[in-house]
Amino acid sequence: MSYRIPFNRPCLAGNEYKYIAQAIANGHASGDGPFTRKCHELLETELGVPRVLLTTSCTDALEMAALLLDCGPGDEVIVPSFTFVSTANAFALRGARLVFADIRPDTLNLDEICLESLITPRTKAVVVVHYAGVSCEMDSILAIASRHGVRVVEDNAHGLFSRYKGAYTGTLGCLATQSFHETKNFICGEGGALIVNEPELIERALVLREKGTNRARFFRGEVDKYTWVDLGSSYLPSDLLAAFLYAQLEARDAIQEKRHRVWNRYYESLADWAVLNDVKLPEIPPECEQAYHMFYLLLPSLEHRELLISQLKARSILSVFHYTPLHLSEAGRRFAAGPSHCPVTEDVSGRLLRLPFYNDLTESDQDEVTGAIRSSRFQALTRQAV
Ligand SMILES: *Cc1c(COP(=O)(O)O)cnc(C)c1O
Numbered sequence: 001m002s003y004r005i006p007f008n009r010p011c012l013a014g015n016e017y018k019y020i021a022q023a024i025a026n027g028h029a030s031g032d033g034p035f036t037r038k039c040h041e042l043l044e045t046e047l048g049v050p051r052v053l054l055t056t057s058c059t060d061a062l063e064m065a066a067l068l069l070d071c072g073p074g075d076e077v078i079v080p081s082f083t084f085v086s087t088a089n090a091f092a093l094r095g096a097r098l099v100f101a102d103i104r105p106d107t108l109n110l111d112e113i114c115l116e117s118l119i120t121p122r123t124k125a126v127v128v129v130h131y132a133g134v135s136c137e138m139d140s141i142l143a144i145a146s147r148h149g150v151r152v153v154e155d156n157a158h159g160l161f162s163r164y165k166g167a168y169t170g171t172l173g174c175l176a177t178q179s180f181h182e183t184k185n186f187i188c189g190e191g192g193a194l195i196v197n198e199p200e201l202i203e204r205a206l207v208l209r210e211k212g213t214n215r216a217r218f219f220r221g222e223v224d225k226y227t228w229v230d231l232g233s234s235y236l237p238s239d240l241l242a243a244f245l246y247a248q249l250e251a252r253d254a255i256q257e258k259r260h261r262v263w264n265r266y267y268e269s270l271a272d273w274a275v276l277n278d279v280k281l282p283e284i285p286p287e288c289e290q291a292y293h294m295f296y297l298l299l300p301s302l303e304h305r306e307l308l309i310s311q312l313k314a315r316s317i318l319s320v321f322h323y324t325p326l327h328l329s330e331a332g333r334r335f336a337a338g339p340s341h342c343p344v345t346e347d348v349s350g351r352l353l354r355l356p357f358y359n360d361l362t363e364s365d366q367d368e369v370t371g372a373i374r375s376s377r378f379q380a381l382t383r384q385a386v
Helices: 016-025 034-047 058-068 085-092 112-118 138-147 199-209 215-219 239-250 252-276 302-314 330-335 343-349 363-374 378-385
Strands: 051-055 076-080 097-101 123-129 151-155 175-179 192-196 296-298 352-354
Touching: 016 034, 016 239, 034 051, 034 192, 034 239, 051 058, 051 199, 058 085, 058 151, 058 175, 058 192, 058 199, 076 085, 085 097, 085 123, 085 330, 097 112, 097 330, 112 138, 123 138, 138 151, 192 199, 199 215, 239 252, 252 363, 302 352, 302 363, 302 378
Parallel strands: 076 097, 076 123, 123 151, 151 175
Antiparallel strands: 051 192, 175 192, 296 352
């Protein structure tokens, strides 16, 4: 079924077709061509990081992170239960065991207060997710991790250009991953990036990304032929996709400005309704500048959510929810190091609803969404429940 107001719509920034045509004319359609280099330079300069490597997806960037940190059998990796599958799967693929952390009820980010109790002598890494592009409490997380010799990886799929105490998220862990999937802020269909913040990890990252070969050293003239030197896979996106992405990254301020406006309009239109109806809107701690990735409602109950979804659907508006707690999933149970205790995740997972959110969502369409929410028979259910 197609909706008049969809949940997401891929939006162009302007130069996508032109750059893709240029990429084809350049005669370099495979990975690491001129547009890939432009994306690398733009992100390295803007974020102020030593190395950015485009990948075919955030999932692949996470798999590279698991390889780079040598996560394997006998190791444990702490991940939030409230996240997308790839955050955990990348480490399970290497044979590491997962330890699921619960989230904070305000930001829905990994709860730093329970982090230390999850660390064991086998803990190799903690993967944090800056949910909805609002940073985790990184000072605490980095301090706890460093005290125990545990590496921090940031799954920053939601958070490109968000900040924590002035610093960009994605620049704080030893590695960070980005997604350019069409549901994210900056898109190229399918794509991602690995941010390497520790210079010692760069050389091996280049090898892993090039099918385990020392091709990068060969091109720098440091070896006279290139050979297989390590594990790896094919993690390079085509330069055609990098051309698409470059058009988006170049327009980053305009894109973020549009998303900022959409987010604010939702917040302002729903603030009083939310208070009256026992609904919680997203909470942004003062030390965080968010990335405007999504707008969600935390409803009083699963029944409220089902009612609202169906009432929006009746007006041809698509709203969606996520995430099914990973610690309760079939694979989550199989790859967990032991039993998990994530009551906040379980509670939030049944009550969260995401509203249509994309760069070109018009004010009138957005007002239709908020109007439908405000006029829903939602209040009756709240009164009944009391
Ligand atoms: C979207 C997403 C991913 C996966 O990104 P892909 O680029 O589709 O592989 C991973 N983690 C989080 C938190 C995400 O939202």
